[in-house]
Amino acid sequence: MDTTKLIEHLLKHVQLDNNETETIEKYFTSKTLRKKEFLLRTNEVCRTENFILEGCFRTYSIDENGFERTLIFSVESWWIADLLSFLTERPSSYNIVALENAKILQIKKNDLEKLYLEVPKLERYFRILIQNAYISQLERINQNYSLTAEQRYHLFIQKHPDFVQRIPQKHIASYLGITPVFLSMLRKKR
């Protein structure tokens, strides 16, 4: 199991000695998923925090009319889980699906709690990570309100040029909160 990418990422935010990195490594197991395979389905409990080594995931919900709402795209070196379900051990209201063949590292809730006790610096690591995630969510809410769909689309391709290649348009539309039809119209304009 190759945890290099994970350790590298941890080291970007906190200092760790060899003992600590070894302790950390022991708690993770690796898993591969094929394209279209689900990491989590609605009504299941999200049992693991997952660090993406390879591949790309989509987190989405399904509303009462059966429409999908994409909330998050996640790629290499990001963490992915339904935090609410993971923390509360209650059924999730989200789906997480692999958009490409993928490889991840997983840690269970109990193990993460143990790990926090053994390597308290990880409290800091995750605090920083979630702070950043929170900040960008807030910015996203701000932009959803103040920008038109067209502006949001151009901002998206500018911020995530790689996603545009990797991810089907209809999912990008559902991330932007518009219909695939309207996205297609916007693209035609230029």
Place this chain on the structure above:
Amino acid sequence: MDTTKLIEHLLKHVQLDNNETETIEKYFTSKTLRKKEFLLRTNEVCRTENFILEGCFRTYSIDENGFERTLIFSVESWWIADLLSFLTERPSSYNIVALENAKILQIKKNDLEKLYLEVPKLERYFRILIQNAYISQLERINQNYSLTAEQRYHLFIQKHPDFVQRIPQKHIASYLGITPVFLSMLRKKR
């Protein structure tokens, strides 16, 4: 300076002994603001994390057409700051204004960093807090996409019945991402 409310809130999430609570208390200063006074203005750096003892605040941005977008309402026992500006020490793009006379406890960035070293449990405390905030932001994004303005309004008054009393309608409209005119039309419907 009365830090009871702060300590009570901390104790809900982490265990602290008397030494620790005393250490914590020393780092905070208290401040009062009158209604309409600003805690933070666009282009200023957000120097403090603020714990609300009394009163109600509104965090908003102003778009290129001069329209206000309300992102957060915050009341007693919540933390309030522009996290991005606070962490990066760069100018904020948000305004934070008191909607009522208010009393807060403040801690500066350097002091908070010191405090994290002295009382590492606070890393955990803030991690948990921000996790929760992140989760509710994500839910909010989800709802903004899947619900109509009318549904969002009814959800809002159901979730925050107190806010409806305390906060002018036009701010609630700007929080919901609609015009005051349209909110007024929705209210008329029932």
Place this chain on the structure above:
DNA sequence: ATAATTTATTCAACTAGTTTAATTTTTTTT
């Protein structure tokens, strides 16, 4: 208390984005 200012309401014309459905293009499967 009165005047001045801000906030909320109402209405009608308007527009950004949706819906439905048919057609074309691309991707996946065999």
Place this chain on the structure above:
DNA sequence: AAAAAAAATTAAACTAGTTGAATAAATTAT
């Protein structure tokens, strides 16, 4: 390589929410 399935495009009718402007109601200041 062909067939099947999924994704993207196009067009036209539609609707949720906006805009602007005028009026009424509620707050704030003098």
